[in-house]
Amino acid sequence: MVSIITVNYNQAAVTFALLDSIRRQDYQDIEVFVVDNASKENPQAAFETQYPEVHFIRSEVNLGFAGGNNLAVRAAKGDYLFFINNDAELTDHCLERLVAMFENNPKLGLVSPLICYYPQEKWTEDFIQYAGMTPIHPLTARNETIGKKTWERGQYTKPRATAYAHGAAMMCSKAVIEQAGMMDEDFFLYYEELDWGERVRKSGFEIWVEPRARVYHKESLTVGKLGSLKTYYLNRNRVWFMRRNYGGWKIAAFYLFLFLVTIPKNTLQMLLKGEKDNLKAFWRGIFWNFSLKDPEKRMSFKPA
Secondary structure, three states: OEEEEEEEOOOHHHHHHHHHHHHOOOOOOEEEEEEEEOOOOOOHHHHHHHOOOEEEEEEOOOOHHHHHHHHHHOOOOOOEEEEEOOOEEEOOOHHHHHHHHHHHOOOEEEEEEEEEEOOOOOOOOOEEEEOOEOOOOOOOOOOOEOOOOOEOOOOOOOOEEOOOOEOOEEEEEHHHHHHHOOOOHHHOOOOHHHHHHHHHHHOOOEEEEEEEEEEEEOOOOOOOOOHHHHHHHHHHHHHHHHHHHOOHHHHHHHHHHHHHHHHHHHHHHHHHHOOHHHHHHHHHHHHHOOOOOOHHHOOOOOOO
16 A cells, blocks of 8 residues: 655645546555645645545644655555655556555665656646756765756656655655654755655665656745745755765865855855845855754764
């Protein structure tokens, strides 16, 4: 059985479209969870009326991406758990192809489908958002998403190992939860699935992408135009990810690059563009990691 988990935040109509795509799946050995992450208006009645098969969980506090998903993880009974953004839709045979990956590879811990941007009327081919990821560079703390913003023309047809799964759509085995734990809720937004991927690998599992399974993603509906929110969490969590997963000379080199290159470059760019709110969010995000008020946030050099 697959436990399908999605998080809703002020987007009931968008989530309805996802649930409709789940209903169209041939694979129906499933249970479906919708976690409402403190939407302004409680949509429970609408969900229970239109989708009585769905387990609805309401949080009165916005717990972020990981926290919302983890509410359902604690209640899930599936052999596999499929995390899917509420602004995505599944294509035919998506679930069965992802499940088959686990059945054929006992070392598999996480797998993502090929993720494409939601089709536009003028498009004649799928436009790819994700076909895998490269590892995080220890100096710049950046990586690349394979295939992003390229047309799908049959170049990705075979499953293969990848550095990270994509948080918009990823399936894990119950064994991953038992051995590697759940996603860390303190990230709140961004980088939680990358941090989880590191723990999954350290627990002895592999991460793959299965391009024969496909979802369409309505990119950026959840965060919308809150530029400073995205700026804050991206930069806060990028530094925190490095602190949690790198040590020794690697974290020392990263700090050097951060203070000599990243901070001056981004500060200058935002000043020249007049992005005062983003600049404040950038600095707040970076220096959250070096607060002396909380020992967990202090600058540290972990052993390699």
